Amino acid sequence: MDELDPVIHAQARLRIMATLATLETDDSITFPRLQELLDMTAGNLSTHLRKLEEPAYVDITKTHRGRTPITYLALSKKGRRAFEDYMDTLRTVLGEQP
């Protein structure tokens, strides 16, 4: 817990994690809506999502509505825990009470 999680500790990924963490535990969000909330380009968002997918912080579900493919994103249990740990560590580093 002494070190900040390097996967999360990049501005873009931190913003993604923070945004996904505002969703309720069982909720997920489509790729375009997340992109809109973050104001990131599709390429940039996919790159960072892939980095978050490696340690299984983010659950990516691909499905179809009619013929249109839809990608749903959500924090995994592990991801939510990692984000909370990250917040606690950050607060400790900054000298705040976790």
Add this chain to the structure above:
Amino acid sequence: MLALLNDQQRTVTAKMGQFVPLIMAAWGGAWLIGFGALFLIDGLSPAFSLPAGAAIGIFIAVLLIAIGLSIWLGVRSGRGVKSGSDFSGTVYGVTWSGGSFAIAAIGGGLLQAGMSPEIANLFYPSVFIFFVGIMYLAAGAIWRAVPSIVAGAYLLVLASVAPFIGYPWHYLFFAFAGGLGFLLFAILGRNLLNGSASYRTAGA
């Protein structure tokens, strides 16, 4: 980093919740116009009297507009978000119609048992507003929305006070205390979303 993080969550909350003040404003307008119209049936007579049919028509029309706008804005804000456990949401939605039918039935029963139209005039609005207040409180509890709890508690007060005011002045009371109250909530909510406070605590 912590500031960036809090900032991001606040922005998301504001973007996802920016429809709430609009809904509140729509309801404020609906109450002001709708209950205002009901008041004008007898409130200013003999100087002026709005025909009951027209007043009830206006009341129902503004109510339907506010309901439609709420649904449209709610759906728009939730676009792209899929709810995993929709149990609470479904039960909540069904409770709205179930509760409304129950109130209509209780009122019908009381009318049959001899409740006078004068008392029905006091009974229906107060009991419906009481029910809406309870539903707001439930929504606040389920989705952890403090403004919803504040609005719900406010409605309980309005519903409890109104019968003591009596017909037709209780309609004026609903129009102003309720309508202006909601408009005030809308402004406060807007400032809250734009400002520093974030009302959604989940995951933050």
